[in-house]
Amino acid sequence: MIDLKRPTGIAGGGVRVPAAHAAPAGGAAGPQTLAAGGAGMLDRARLRRRRLMDRAFHGLSFLATAVGLAVLALLLMDTVREGWRHLDWQFLTSFASRRPERAGIYGGLIGSLWVVGLAAPLLFIVGVATGIYLEEYGSDSRWARLIKINIDNLAGVPSIIYGILGLALFVRWLQLGTVVLTAVLTMALLVLPVVIVATQEALRAVPASLRYASYALGATRWQTIWRVVLPAALPGIMTGTILALSRAIGETAPLIAVGAVTYVRFAPRSLFDPYTVLPIQIYNWLVLPKQAFKELAAAAILVLLAVLLLMNGVAICLRNRFQQRW
Numbered sequence: 001m002i003d004l005k006r007p008t009g010i011a012g013g014g015v016r017v018p019a020a021h022a023a024p025a026g027g028a029a030g031p032q033t034l035a036a037g038g039a040g041m042l043d044r045a046r047l048r049r050r051r052l053m054d055r056a057f058h059g060l061s062f063l064a065t066a067v068g069l070a071v072l073a074l075l076l077m078d079t080v081r082e083g084w085r086h087l088d089w090q091f092l093t094s095f096a097s098r099r100p101e102r103a104g105i106y107g108g109l110i111g112s113l114w115v116v117g118l119a120a121p122l123l124f125i126v127g128v129a130t131g132i133y134l135e136e137y138g139s140d141s142r143w144a145r146l147i148k149i150n151i152d153n154l155a156g157v158p159s160i161i162y163g164i165l166g167l168a169l170f171v172r173w174l175q176l177g178t179v180v181l182t183a184v185l186t187m188a189l190l191v192l193p194v195v196i197v198a199t200q201e202a203l204r205a206v207p208a209s210l211r212y213a214s215y216a217l218g219a220t221r222w223q224t225i226w227r228v229v230l231p232a233a234l235p236g237i238m239t240g241t242i243l244a245l246s247r248a249i250g251e252t253a254p255l256i257a258v259g260a261v262t263y264v265r266f267a268p269r270s271l272f273d274p275y276t277v278l279p280i281q282i283y284n285w286l287v288l289p290k291q292a293f294k295e296l297a298a299a300a301i302l303v304l305l306a307v308l309l310l311m312n313g314v315a316i317c318l319r320n321r322f323q324q325r326w
Contacts (some may be wrong), residue, residue: 083298091299095265096281100292103203105300108281110267111180111260112307116249118184119191124241129194131199131237136225155193162190163257171258178259181271186258189249191244198240202233235322242315246308252279278304 094104130147138144160223176182206229214224261276262284264301268275278300 017298057210075318077302079298082295083300083302085134086296086299087302092303093298095267096263097265100290100296100320103285103293103296105278105303106280107264108266108276108278108300109303111264111275112249112277112279114180114268114275115183115187115255116245118180118271119187119248120241120245122184122189122191123195123244127186127195127241128199130192131196131203132225132230134196135200135203136221136229147209151193151196155197158253159190159251160253162186163187163254166254177272177273178261179272180268180275182258183255183260183275183277184271186254188250191248192252195237195241196246198244199233199237202236202240203229205236206232207300218320235319238318238322239315242311242318246311249307250275250279251306252277252283255280 091104092109093106094102095107096105097103134144136149138147150269163186166182166189169177170182170185171178192270209231211224214228219227260280261274262280264274264276266273282297282300282304285293285300288294
């Protein structure tokens with residue numbers, strides 16, 4: 001006879017369960033059940049704390065973005081309020097003048113277009129060629145690693161350092177003088193690291209299967225790069241180049257260092273003419289005491305913003321037009 005008052009450790013199906021693992025009488029929770037319940041409560045507490053931290057971080061990020069956009073909107077509204085009434089054809093086609101009603105931005109605008117327009121092909125050729133070498137040919141060599149480290153460091157150097165370099169190298173050592181060519185070379189050096197890094201990232205984004213397929217068809221390494229890899233990476237390269245030029249068109253400090261003129265009544269006609277650029281002309285108007293010149297500076301800022309937005313729009317259109325999804 002089996003004593004029903006004593007636990008036998010028999011589970012369903014006739015399997016004997018050790019007494020140590022049998023369920024306690026009266027429905028009381030065992031040590032393992034208590035441990036599992038405690039762990040579950042701890043996990044829920046951690047999950048609740050993480051959700052609170054996530055919401056707090058999300059709120060802080062949104063607040064920081066809202067504050068930045070609000071300040072930008074206020075500055076833009078103030079600039080538009082002061083400068084919109086000066087935006088006309090006479091303002092765009094007149095040279096600088098000591099009389100505010102006759103002053104314009106033609107000299108600075110043409111000088112900026114000269115500098116950026118001539119720096120673009122030089123920057124594109126040298127930057128893309130360097131990126132191709134570092135990514136496709138010299139990725140494992142000690143020399144390539146040294147170049148990459150220096151490029152990463154140069155990308156964070158202040159722009160005035162490039163101005164001092166341009167003054168010492170191009171103006172004094174090569175004796176080019178304070179001409180357009182000096183500004184072109186200095187601006188190309190300034191944004192060259194950005195184009196090199198953009199080229200490397202665009203080349204890395206091309207799937208390796210395209211290279212293997214080209215090699216399987218008998219193409220050489222250079223044919224694969226020129227006809228397969230480079231066309232696929234071109235949208236990213238073009239986007240990086242245009243964004244780098246957008247930075248260059250707004251620079252002032254390096255051009256002041258290499259001798260850009262603050263007041264001119266002519267536009268450059270060759271690489272060896274004196275020049276000024278739009279940011280320097282804006283700075284010159286801002287330091288003058290008359291309020292009318294500050295309004296002219298606001299109008300010039302609007303023109304410069306329009307040029308920057310146009311360049312960024314071209315970069316976005318090129319990316320969307322030629323981008324390929326793998």
